[in-house]
Amino acid sequence: MVGFPPFPNPPHPIHSRRQSGINYNNAAPLAPEQHINPEHAELLCTRWLNAAKLAELAQNEGLVYKKGKFSAIEERCLHGAIENYKNEFGLSDQEIQDIIFPSRSESREKSLPFWQKITSAIPLRPIVAVYHHIRRTYHPLKQQGKWSEEEDTRLRQAVTNFGQQWEKVSDLVGRMSSDCRDRYRNHIQNRELRVAGPWTKEEEEQLTKIVTDMTIKQGKDIDNDVFWGKVSHLMGGRRGRQQCRIKWTDALSKTVKNEGLKPRWNxxxxxxxxxxxxxxxxxxxxxxxxxxxxxxxxxxxxxxxxxxxxxxxxxxxxxxxxxxxxxxxxxxxxxxxxxxxxxxxxxxxxxxxxxxxxxxxxxxxxxxxxxxxxxxxxxxxxxxxxxxxxxxxxxxxxxxxx
DNA sequence: GGTGCTGAAGATGATGAACA
DNA sequence: TGTTCATCATCTTCAGCACC
Known part of the structure; x- marks a missing residue:
């Protein structure tokens, strides 16, 4: 039996990851508690809207919804909502766990009221975003830190057996499917080609050329229209997509845009x-x-x-x-x-x-x-x-x- | 709703420059 | 010359989104 993991400590601000962002239809960002339209709030927490539909509603009906990293305050609200739900219906941790991760045979209808209820605790979030966030946060295999050599070996073996069926790979490795996928893609695949350590002048020039060819020379945005997987491929697989992205955004981009000058923080x-x-x-x-x-x-x-x-x-x-x-x-x-x-x-x-x-x-x-x-x-x-x-x-x- | 792909952010260690 | 700080690089984790 998989025990219901205690809710992780609300992320401390310094541990927060992605940025939050509110789709205010280009309006100035306001505090989340402002501008809550009851009809929209109802819509967000009851209807399973995909990205296209959300964008359409934002465009045509002024729907305001929040995207990006869940803030520490939102995390606390969700945790409180789950605790309330548990108490209100007299549920055990295991029963909550079963609602969040129902077995394939169980009807999903049963869990819908739960998702609607907890989504209503943070009115600007679409139910689908809350659903994915909670399933990640409460996953029994969540966060196990650094990968050991043995886990890498199991991962390689699992991928050999199951290919990119990450749920099956996850069962064998004992890590979340998304973690297995990321680890494989970022560190196992093409490991023999991968170069680590400082970038050479030639590599920097090659990266700059690839990025500018991909964006400026095609009339695209140098900051938002770069596909780092493709850049990594064009670099011959020697540098991973993350290596390329960080090298570009934190170092080369500034120098290139600043006509060769490298600003120093002061x-x-x-x-x-x-x-x-x-x-x-x-x-x-x-x-x-x-x-x-x-x-x-x-x-x-x-x-x-x-x-x-x-x-x-x-x-x-x-x-x-x-x-x-x-x-x-x-x-x-x-x-x-x-x-x-x-x-x-x-x-x-x-x-x-x-x-x-x-x-x-x-x-x-x-x-x-x-x-x-x-x-x-x-x-x-x-x-x-x-x-x-x-x-x-x-x-x-x-x-x-x- | 579940799964996989992609882009992005956070933590942290290594290294070198700046400073007292 | 030792210490502090800035920068770079890597690894891990997260969220949005498309497709089924």
Missing amino acids: QQDAFILVHKVDSLGVRDDTEIDWKTLSDPDWNLWSAHTLQRRWLTLKRSIKGYENMSHAEIMDILRVKKAHFPPAPIQVAKKRKERKVMSAAAIPDADPNSTDTTRAGSENTAGADVSRTSPATIVASGSSSDSE
């Missing part, structure tokens, strides 16, 4: 990031859609980079693990109250300080005078969200020439 970027996050007014950083923070005028930082930077900023706060987003924001707001000097200026100041200390003049506050002035001169601190980062950086850097 304190001004940190300042902008904190104030941009602050301006979103989210309850939890798992609700942030990092793509909306990415800005072509702001050194071309990718959404992925910004998210990692945010994590680094958070980790710089002692005890951040036990703090709410609002508490973290309060601390960062104070830490980043002033617009910092441009990096070149820091270097210049340091040089000056050495000269000054030689002359026995007390050290200056790194945030004093020109820094404070920079902060008050521009409106960055007041409303970064509406101020182009380029404008902010430009105004901060302008004092360099003074």
